[in-house]
Amino acid sequence: MILGIKDLTLRFGGLTAVNHVSFTIEQGSIKSLIGPNGAGKTSLFNCITGFYRAQEGEALFRGDSVMRLKPHRITEMGMARTFQNLRLFKNLTVMENVMSGMHCRTSAGLAGAVLRPPAQRAEEKRIRDVAEECMDFVGILDAKNRIAKNLSYGDQRRVELARALATKPQLLLLDEPGAGLNYDEKVQLIELIRRIRDEKGITVFLIEHDMGLVMEVSEKIFVLDYGTKIAEGTAREVQNNPKVIEAYLGKEEEAAV
Amino acid sequence: MSDKQINLQIAATQVTAIQKKIQSVIDKLFDLLENKKIRYSIYAVSMAALFYLPQKTSMYVTEIMTNVWFHVVVCLGLNIIVGFAGLLSLGYAAFFAVGAYTSGIMILRYGISFWLTLPVSVLMAVIAGLAIGVPTLRLRSDYLAIVTLGFGEMVRLAARNMAITGRATGLVGIDRPAFFGITMNKIAHFYYAFLIMAVLATIISSRLQNSRLGRAWRYIREDEDAAEAMGINTVAVRLYAFIIGSVFGAIAGSFMAIKMTAISPDSFTFTQSVMILLAVVLGGMGKIPGVILGAFITVVFPEISRGIGQYRMLIFGVVLMVLMIYRPQGLWPEREL
Numbered sequence: 001m002i003l004g005i006k007d008l009t010l011r012f013g014g015l016t017a018v019n020h021v022s023f024t025i026e027q028g029s030i031k032s033l034i035g036p037n038g039a040g041k042t043s044l045f046n047c048i049t050g051f052y053r054a055q056e057g058e059a060l061f062r063g064d065s066v067m068r069l070k071p072h073r074i075t076e077m078g079m080a081r082t083f084q085n086l087r088l089f090k091n092l093t094v095m096e097n098v099m100s101g102m103h104c105r106t107s108a109g110l111a112g113a114v115l116r117p118p119a120q121r122a123e124e125k126r127i128r129d130v131a132e133e134c135m136d137f138v139g140i141l142d143a144k145n146r147i148a149k150n151l152s153y154g155d156q157r158r159v160e161l162a163r164a165l166a167t168k169p170q171l172l173l174l175d176e177p178g179a180g181l182n183y184d185e186k187v188q189l190i191e192l193i194r195r196i197r198d199e200k201g202i203t204v205f206l207i208e209h210d211m212g213l214v215m216e217v218s219e220k221i222f223v224l225d226y227g228t229k230i231a232e233g234t235a236r237e238v239q240n241n242p243k244v245i246e247a248y249l250g251k252e253e254e255a256a257v
Numbered sequence: 258m259s260d261k262q263i264n265l266q267i268a269a270t271q272v273t274a275i276q277k278k279i280q281s282v283i284d285k286l287f288d289l290l291e292n293k294k295i296r297y298s299i300y301a302v303s304m305a306a307l308f309y310l311p312q313k314t315s316m317y318v319t320e321i322m323t324n325v326w327f328h329v330v331v332c333l334g335l336n337i338i339v340g341f342a343g344l345l346s347l348g349y350a351a352f353f354a355v356g357a358y359t360s361g362i363m364i365l366r367y368g369i370s371f372w373l374t375l376p377v378s379v380l381m382a383v384i385a386g387l388a389i390g391v392p393t394l395r396l397r398s399d400y401l402a403i404v405t406l407g408f409g410e411m412v413r414l415a416a417r418n419m420a421i422t423g424r425a426t427g428l429v430g431i432d433r434p435a436f437f438g439i440t441m442n443k444i445a446h447f448y449y450a451f452l453i454m455a456v457l458a459t460i461i462s463s464r465l466q467n468s469r470l471g472r473a474w475r476y477i478r479e480d481e482d483a484a485e486a487m488g489i490n491t492v493a494v495r496l497y498a499f500i501i502g503s504v505f506g507a508i509a510g511s512f513m514a515i516k517m518t519a520i521s522p523d524s525f526t527f528t529q530s531v532m533i534l535l536a537v538v539l540g541g542m543g544k545i546p547g548v549i550l551g552a553f554i555t556v557v558f559p560e561i562s563r564g565i566g567q568y569r570m571l572i573f574g575v576v577l578m579v580l581m582i583y584r585p586q587g588l589w590p591e592r593e594l
Binding site for chain 1: 276296461464465468469470471472473475479480482484485486487488489490491497501
């Protein structure tokens with residue numbers, strides 16, 4: 001078990017966005033979180049990665065609690081994330097974007113910057129090497145000196161993945177990685193997610209709207225509706241679960257009215 | 258289409274053609290500067306010229322150039338906060354007030370050597386940087402600007418009302434220090450002191466810009482949440498920007514105190530802060546050569562246009578407005594990527 005969530009509850013005033021959710025993610029698995037719009041998927045992600053403070057419950061990452069930690073500390077522990085609506089550093093080059101991931105794995109400070117001792121120069125080279133390796137892995141090495149915002153949407157998604165990989169995570173949280181991609185790009189994304197797990201040994205946990213993509217890529221799925229977990233299992237099990245069908249399509253009686 | 262419209266269109270295409278040509282010339286110049294030999298020879302020649310300058314020119318020119326170097330230091334300091342880290346600050350004069358008053362008080366009231374006051378000045382700058390940085394950790398852009406503006410005014414008003422800072426009269430008769438037996442009492446001495454500081458500030462700025470810390474500043478400037486998600490301690494990175502920017506200002510302020518031998522609260526007004534910010538924006542936020550150019554223009558323009566008399570600031574203002582409308586990224590050009 002790499003991530004264990006127990007009874008996690010997040011409230012915004014009177015609204016309960018995440019309601020006593022519990023689940024675990026096994027080391028080396030690819031797991032998906034699905035649910036209708038506003039089900040609380042991204043809120044759950046934000047709780048796990050430290051952007052929101054959950055009022056109740058516990059989140060254990062490799063045995064350590066991440067409940068009261070700031071996002072940068074959680075990333076440092078080995079949990080990286082991407083954002084639903086692409087949060088690249090738009091006006092910086094692709095290289096600089098990906099280099100940001102190595103920040104928490106390096107240490108040069110003020111003195112290093114000003115005096116440039118050999119250790120700092122070696123570290124800078126290491127940052128560039130790792131960044132290039134990550135860009136190569138997702139296939140955007142050719143674009144390394146371009147400004148991020150000038151890239152196609154699909155390539156920007158890859159930059160975000162490369163940037164997350166550069167933090168050297170054990171667990172990668174992807175918030176709708178397929179949003180806005182065309183069919184070919186989605187096929188490539190599925191392959192890329194598999195390679196991230198198989199070649200790099202990184203556990204993947206993703207939120208996705210595209211059912212085709214979810215069914216294709218994930219081994220286990222769990223479904224959230226109105227902040228509550230309503231189902232969990234393999235793609236087939238979830239697909240045939242009446243509660244899930246209800247959540248997505250509505251009840252038959254309701255449809256009739 | 259009428260003839261007039263056609264003529265306008267032709268004119269417009271000509272303008273874009275000219276712009277393209279200018280950009281290609283700029284790109285070529287940048288390529289030329291990539292060559293280390295050429296770059297370092299340019300540095301060496303200009304440094305030699307600048308060191309030779311006081312020997313050849315009048316005291317008036319030396320005085321103005323000294324002022325230029327002082328502004329280069331403070332503008333580069335503010336550039337770290339505003340340009341590198343993207344934290345809009347309207348109270349920068351407070352930071353060099355801290356430096357100037359620290360040195361002034363220690364020299365005047367306690368007879369301590371100027372050189373020993375410098376480390377204290379740096380320490381006070383760190384405290385001042387934290388004092389403005391910590392309470393504003395959650396603020397951005399306009400809100401931050403308002404708080405920094407308030408901070409600047411608070412420092413000035415405190416100096417105006419405290420006995421130790423000499424109230425409204427300020428500190429008068431600050432002794433000038435000796436440097437290896439030479440008392441710094443000629444304008445040329447200060448010219449060299451400020452030139453050396455400007456060179457150091459430039460080197461430190463450029464090294465910071467191309468470092469892990471410099472990149473972290475760019476990340477928080479672009480998107481603070483994304484930076485945090487990438488494992489960057491945004492709180493620490495922000496405070497570093499305020500502290501380092503503040504230290505630049507305080508050291509310049511300390512030297513200003515001994516150059517002027519008298520300082521008063523009126524030397525650190527809101528207008529001062531605005532003029533420094535203006536130089537940074539005019540030259541190009543975050544671009545070191547641009548900031549130096551901006552500092553040069555804001556000091557030299559009012560001087561060379563003295564002949565116009567009262568209207569010079571009006572003209573300066575209009576020129577600035579036109580510039581900001583047509584070139585919001587500042588004067589210094591950039592290579593196209």
